[in-house]
Amino acid sequence: MDQSFRQSLKESTVHGTERFPFGAYSHHFSPGAHVVDSHWHNEAEIFYVVEGEVLFQIGSEYISVRAGEAIFIDGGDLHTGHAQGIHGCRFYAMVFDFGMLASSSYDHVQESIIVPFQERRATFPRRINSETDGRLLGHILEMKRLSEHKPDGYEVAIKGHLFLMLYEASSSGRLVNRSRSDAVDITKTERLKKVILYIQNYYHRSIKLRELADLIPMSEGQFCRFFKSMTGQTPVDYMNSYRVRQAVELLRQPDQKISDIAFDVGFGHISYFVRVFRKIMNCTPSEYRKKL
Structure with a gap:
């Protein structure tokens, strides 16, 4: 891979802080608007669609996400999005460095959960909705609420919800291997x-x-x-x-x-x-x- 090409599309925004690398953003777009230009970043990202519908493209894969659904984007994925329908869309984006969940020492969690996730051998499903991933969606909604209101100690709760998402996806067999690309x-x-x-x-x-x-x-x-x-x-x-x-x-x-x-x-x-x-x-x- 030509690193100069890859670097040119890399987003330069700093999400969160060095000590808490988690950023949350709310956006509203009119009908037909281009929601996200083609770009990538090292951090993982969760888009939750609040209103309307968004057509996401991740690499050459197209995924339509409606209100009440979410999409997960692995760190490093080239992605873009467009508002669909006649009413525009409103969505909430959470961008985070998965390293924030790393163990202080190389323990079982680090070896069996965190590293496979970072290597994309065991990552979240792309499209997350109430029918197939209700528990995952519940954690996403709670992280959205915490990010909006920021009660004391909310950072601990957000990390906890990310760990619980890993548990839910693992225990239900919903972790996906995206380590190979065509x-x-x-x-x-x-x-x-x-x-x-x-x-x-x-x-x-x-x-x-x-x-x-x-x-x-x-x-x-x-x-x-x-x-x-x-x-x-x-x-x-x-x-x-x-x-x-x-x-x-x-x-x-x-x-x-x-x-x-x-x-x-x-x-x-x-x-x-x-x-x-x-x-x-x-x-x-x-x-x-x-x-x-």
């Missing part, structure tokens, strides 16, 4: 990483579809179908989404003009920048800056 999927993922690295390096200027297709190489038509199948977005939509995310960071600097920001992130026309920004962020750049 060679075809690996090739597709590496091709996608190559294209996304190129976009992230050159987003500030005009990028032609032909440039991206030549990286693989494919015809432009083949490339567009490949990219859409892997990310759920067209190449243009992905580039616009990435550019808007860069613009969001620049808007935090009050001395920069919005027109300058538009050109700095690769938009050739200010009107097009405003239109795309509104579509993705549900507000104009100036309105976003006022919110800050």
